[in-house]
Amino acid sequence: MLKRFFKFIFKLIIGLIIFSVGMVFLYKWVPVPATPLMFIRSVENFQNDRPFAWKHDWVSINKISKNLQLAVICSEDQNFLKHHGFDVEAIEKAFENNKKGKSIKGASSISQQTAKNVFLWPQRSWLRKGLEVYFTFLIETIWSKERIMEVYLNSIEMGNGIYGAEAAAYYWYNKPAAKLSQYEAASIAAILPNPLKYKAKPASNYIERRKIWIVRQMGYFGKLDYEKAHGK
Numbered sequence: 001m002l003k004r005f006f007k008f009i010f011k012l013i014i015g016l017i018i019f020s021v022g023m024v025f026l027y028k029w030v031p032v033p034a035t036p037l038m039f040i041r042s043v044e045n046f047q048n049d050r051p052f053a054w055k056h057d058w059v060s061i062n063k064i065s066k067n068l069q070l071a072v073i074c075s076e077d078q079n080f081l082k083h084h085g086f087d088v089e090a091i092e093k094a095f096e097n098n099k100k101g102k103s104i105k106g107a108s109s110i111s112q113q114t115a116k117n118v119f120l121w122p123q124r125s126w127l128r129k130g131l132e133v134y135f136t137f138l139i140e141t142i143w144s145k146e147r148i149m150e151v152y153l154n155s156i157e158m159g160n161g162i163y164g165a166e167a168a169a170y171y172w173y174n175k176p177a178a179k180l181s182q183y184e185a186a187s188i189a190a191i192l193p194n195p196l197k198y199k200a201k202p203a204s205n206y207i208e209r210r211k212i213w214i215v216r217q218m219g220y221f222g223k224l225d226y227e228k229a230h231g232k
Contacts, residue, residue, distance in 0.1 A: 020119070024138045027118065028147060031058040035155050036121050038163055045161075053161020055171065061150040064165045064177045067185035069149055070224045074217035075189040075210070077110040080149075081229040085111040085140035086133075112136050114152040145229035153177075157195050158188055172200040186214040 038054060045052060061069075073080050079087045087109045108116075115135035120128055139148055158168035165177035165188075173184050180188070184200075190210035191198035198207050 020135070021138065021142075023119070024135070024142050027151065028143050032118055032151055032155055033058075035117050035163070036119075037117060037157060040122065041157075041161065054163070055161055055167040056154075056163040057166040057170075058154050058164065059166045059177060061146055061153075064150075064153050065180040065185055066224055067182045067218075068153065068165055068169075068177060068180050068188065070218050070221060071182075071185040071189035071214055072110065072149075072153065072192065073224070074221055075186075075214045076113070076192060078217070078221070080110045081145060081226070083109060083111075085109060085136040109136075110152055111140055111148055114148050114155070115139055117155045117157075118151060144226065146226040149226075156192065158191070159195050159200075162195070168200075182215055182218060183211060186211040186218070189214055 034056070038056065042052065042054060044050075077087060079089070087107070091107050093107070112132055115138075116122070116128070116132050119135045120131055139151075143151075154164040154166075157163055158165070159171055162168050162171045165180075168188050169175055169177040169180055169184075172188060173180065187200040187203055187207065190203070190207045191200050198204065200207070203211060
């Protein structure tokens, strides 16, 4: 009986691994139609008697302004093109600051955020963190950096019921994502740490300061070149 149980568990694990790898390969080419967070937010709105909100329009990377691509890199993960999914330096800084009772933003890379957004749930737990590491490894191995950025910018929450760059560009600035200016892109990137709390427009003093900082970092970063990405 015990032997059959372990055999079943082993087959289940192998099956889940094959399924997860298959999904990552599928999303290497196919647009991600929805994410777990989108469904979770919809349920939350229903439970709290809030209006249904779900705006999500997938567009290819060449229809998303380079300004927005660069803005999220400069605000969220400046080593995105250099690392293999995990910014070790940022993780070490976060660990040291947590020991001191402080906190630091940016320890989670864009690759990790993409893995979490597309395949997992938002609540923190050791199980989710372990699966996040697993899926981050998969997408960094199977996808290109440009594809990771494409999926990230089409899936991330950018306002209440606003998902992805195209929906955010129309919601905040009534224009397609391809036409976002530097400051418009920076304002959207500035709200990503908490898009349900902050607004890209009109911007609070805090978001305005973050926006100016992001634009300055974009100038320091220079040209965005995925072909020079580490390991790609």
